Amino acid sequence: MKRTALDYTLKVKLPITVFVIVVTFALTYYIARPERDGMGYGPEQEIKFSHKLHAGDMNIDCKYCHTGVEKGRHATIPALSTCMNCHSFARKDRPDIVKLTNYYENNLPVPWKRVHRVPDYAYFNHSSHVLKGIDCKYCHGDVRKMEVVQQLHSFTMGACLNCHRNPKAEMKDLTAEVKNGPTTCYGCHR
Ligand code: HEC
Ligand code: HEC
Ligand code: HEC
Numbered sequence: 001m002k003r004t005a006l007d008y009t010l011k012v013k014l015p016i017t018v019f020v021i022v023v024t025f026a027l028t029y030y031i032a033r034p035e036r037d038g039m040g041y042g043p044e045q046e047i048k049f050s051h052k053l054h055a056g057d058m059n060i061d062c063k064y065c066h067t068g069v070e071k072g073r074h075a076t077i078p079a080l081s082t083c084m085n086c087h088s089f090a091r092k093d094r095p096d097i098v099k100l101t102n103y104y105e106n107n108l109p110v111p112w113k114r115v116h117r118v119p120d121y122a123y124f125n126h127s128s129h130v131l132k133g134i135d136c137k138y139c140h141g142d143v144r145k146m147e148v149v150q151q152l153h154s155f156t157m158g159a160c161l162n163c164h165r166n167p168k169a170e171m172k173d174l175t176a177e178v179k180n181g182p183t184t185c186y187g188c189h190r
């Protein structure tokens, strides 16, 4: 009697349990993948700032707002004074512009949610890419069409290396002459 119960456990229950564990693990791994890589992340922001409207329809240069792209690591998010150059008169009555003006007049930062992020222990620098003629679109997609910014590309170590090993294949319509990016550990972990 006891033996058959043990047999049953070993031959039926155990394989089923193992199977369920393996399948659950595999599914979670693949489903969670984009989230782990940050891809597809595009949170709603406190103030509904539209790149499509400002950078697309109105064709304002990215560098008018992201003044750091040619200077160092961070592209930087513009100070509210940049917005107020226009919004101290443009669309003043709209709820989002009233909110914006409130932040500005009380000297408070807008709590913009960060979309892209590389950990501090890895060295990334906007200027060393942008100054070589690598356009924003190769890493951020066509932001001019985005109502809400979304991360489209992965920035894991593998993804950086992929482009560094073969930049021409990753950026097929690039006209600028670029060298390969660094692939030695010290290149990105300084
Ligand atoms: C009028 C100012 C303005 C212009 C012009 C502008 N941006 Fe932005 N950008 C912002 C603000 C404000 C944010 C933060 C809010 C948000 O994410 O929408 C932002 C966020 C971003 C982000 C996401 C940052 C993060 O958190 O990871 C990217 C990428 C970006 N902009 C790229 C661009 C590109 C590319 C262009 C040109 C095609 C551009 N921007 C033009 C103001 C601007
Ligand atoms: C080679 C890829 C690459 C290119 C080209 C690039 N970016 Fe980025 N961008 C990134 C990465 C990676 C991050 C995250 C950086 C971090 O966390 O330090 C980022 C972050 C940002 C942010 C968030 C704030 C910050 O600086 O960390 C903004 C805004 C931004 N990029 C705008 C731009 C604009 C505008 C251009 C074109 C002028 C551009 N980027 C070109 C890869 C790129
Ligand atoms: C060069 C001028 C200019 C700058 C700089 C500018 N905007 Fe605008 N913005 C406009 C104009 C013009 C409109 C109205 C466009 C329309 O409705 O056709 C607008 C519309 C908006 C709206 C939509 C308002 C509504 O509900 O109709 C928001 C929100 C906004 N801007 C936020 C911002 C923020 C945040 C910044 C700074 C990061 C900024 N703008 C910088 C000119 C500007």
Ligand code: HEC
Residues within 6 Å of the ligand: 118, 122, 123, 124, 125, 128, 129, 132, 134, 138, 139, 155, 156, 159, 160, 161, 163, 164, 167, 170, 171, 177, 178, 179, 180, 181, 182, 187, 188
């Ligand atoms: C779409 C292609 C592309 C992507 C994605 C990319 N890079 Fe690069 N990177 C380049 C190219 C091309 C160069 C060399 C440019 C040259 O010198 O001509 C470079 C150069 C560099 C340099 C050397 C410049 C310096 O300041 O010393 C570093 C560091 C670097 N990249 C880090 C990164 C990191 C970290 C990532 C990922 C978060 C990344 N890159 C993603 C194309 C890319």
Ligand code: HEC
Residues within 6 Å of the ligand: 118, 119, 122, 155, 156, 157, 158, 160, 161, 164, 181, 182, 183, 184, 185, 186, 187, 188, 189
């Ligand atoms: C082109 C840039 C680049 C080069 C070259 C590079 N790394 Fe990285 N590395 C990164 C970035 C970006 C991250 C953070 C994103 C991630 O975890 O994938 C990272 C993360 C790591 C991590 C943490 C991984 C984790 O899962 O937490 C280790 C360890 C590491 N790198 C070791 C190395 C070693 C060893 C080398 C040399 C063989 C190397 N890296 C070369 C860009 C680079």
